[in-house]
Amino acid sequence: MLVNFTPPSASEYIRVLPEILLTVGGTILMIAEGLAGERHRRGLAPMALAFLLLALGGAVVAGMDPGPAFNNMLTVDGYATFFRLLVLIVGILSVLISGSYLTRENADSADYYALILFSLCGQSILASANELIMVFIGLEISSIATYVLAGFLRNDKRNNEAAIKYFLLGSFATAFLLYGVGWIYGVTGTTNLQEIHRFLTSSESVYSPLLVSACAAMMFVGFAFKVSAAPFQGWAPDVYQGAPAPVSAFMTAAPKAAAFAVFLRVYSIAFSGLTERWQPILWVSAMATMVIGNFAALRQDNIKRMLAYSSVAHAGYVMVAVVAHSEAGVAAAMFYLASYAFMNLGAFAIVTHYVGKGERYVGIDDMAGYARQQPLIAALFTWFLLSLIGVPLTGGFFGKFYVFKSAIDSNLIWLTVLGLLNSAVAAYYYLRIIVVMYFHEPTNETGAAGPVPAGVRLALIGSAIGVFVLGVMPSAVLEFANRSAMLSR
Amino acid sequence: MLDTIFFYVFALLTIGGAIATITRRSAMHSALSLIVSLLGVAGLYLLQKAEFLFAVQIVLYIGGIMVLFLFVIMLVNLDQAAKERQFNRQWLLGLVASVLVGAQMVWMLNSAGVLSLPAAVPAPAATGPGNIEALADLLFREYLLPFEVASLLLLVAIVGSVMMAKKTS
């Protein structure tokens, strides 16, 4: 029967090079642990880093020869390369801050790094997926690995709770996504994004726009859950608070960026013909996400939980760029996600270090006088918080600037005004931490965290440089984003 | 005619099993009802000429996944739970949400797309014993990448569940 079978060409394999490297890397890590034994666990993190750097190189190589791969299942374009590089960089920074955390909790193991690598592999697939079946499988690989990571310290009740909540609600949302995909398949007879677009815009096809919008709405439930957009943001604070701190850092950056990547791709390719129908829904969702995230963050005392809510709020800003539905909007979302990844990882890296063994509760007042004990770390924390506020010279500023500019260009005046008001509210809770660190007298409890381990220090420097570069020389990244924002239809 | 009868029998199994799944007190009863429901769905696959999926549904879903469920239910002692309140505290919110979802379903079905479906469509021309050959052809050509990537998914699941279940050192 196999008459017409043509094996995939070499260039197609090169286009999935990062995925191959990540899978092989994760497997080798687990085998290496078994062979080397318990004593050599310190070597695991550097090994994982080496594989991530290899995959980073692989993503660059894959990006040099853009094109479809494996019967149009994936398409490697500038957009895919951008997000592949972004999630891999997030992976590197997360591994850097994980090493000392795991040693402290006595939980060093290859499984942790392997799961991070596999999760990144799923996200890399998501970034380049061109077919709903790949979207589904990529999403599941990324999610299942993160479910387990969220509950990694399985004797910790908070970890358990984060894992079970994330798992149940995640699967629930996936079922909605799938039901939407099922109906899209029923209406169009295909699951390929370009062909769906072609069907929906062709004058010959007969379909009910209302039904397709309902499908788009069902799929929105799935995607909104993964990016923690309202009204499906409820899980985010609990999960980000309950998961181990380095995993929360990872989850708020990488899976979210990948989910936004696929969300943008599906809505700007497959459903681009129905913009006026889904735009109002996303408008409300973007607005609600910003308001809920920011106002809930205002009332938090626990710093980790505050950052969790702030992560919801930042998803709202990216949603604004999604609503704009233009190439400028796509580019703005890409830029924002990149700058958010750096500033958020930086902030979480400090929290990871500060909470100490057993992740004690750290309220905002516990940071009192931190600037006197650890001036350098406090200065870096301030730098990340300023970027989260969106102060000029930081990556956060240009992120917000481009997002709101794209929104104004698309005539979303009200959404822009609401977004700016929200940023002002957000400034309050970020500034509060800075004020406490610099102007409050230290209490006896503070500063118990001790010296900063090398890995965390590296991650902090890396994130700080990232925020700085995006804030001072945004044009290089933005130009790349602009060039790759033209998603092929 | 026979097909119609079979459809209603399987539909009854599916819906009845599903209702029992979400209303039975004991988790064990729920799981057994779910098996009945899954059997009904398997029958519906057969009516729609999806022989391969019929087999997979029985072997993988009922034989694999559901046995796993039963195993876990037996591991955790739920006798106590069966006597307690069965529904969580936010049942009112839940009711509103499921009515909304139900309403959306009905609306989706009623919107023009579905009503224009043919009353029934002719079966694909019967070639040999079934469509497994066509399935395999498609799976190993066009869907080669998802097939390979699914193996990574299974690897993640193995690593994850072993990690969750292993003893703490």
Place this chain on the structure above:
Amino acid sequence: MPPIPLPTAVPLTYYLILSAILFALGVAGFLFRKSLITVFMSIELMLNAVNLTFVTFSYQHKQVDGHLFTFFVMVVAAAEAAVGLAIILTVFKNRGTLAVDEIDSLKL
């Protein structure tokens, strides 16, 4: 080609309505039930509704692509079941209960 006489008298819409009911029942179970295991079983109901939709549309389009999608959904369901039940077991080990509303140690 003239339409071939119908081999089955049941309209395909019936299958779709059936799958919609199944999906809604799954949603209801997810939202109502207290035990984590039953909540998880409700998700299985929803996935089966999805599969039924795919098979029905596949039949209508005279393709097998939908069957493959169903096949992958089943693979994923198996993976999810393994991981999910392992997570449920750790929760039970640490708390001794599977009630949804008693798992609330994180600040709301």
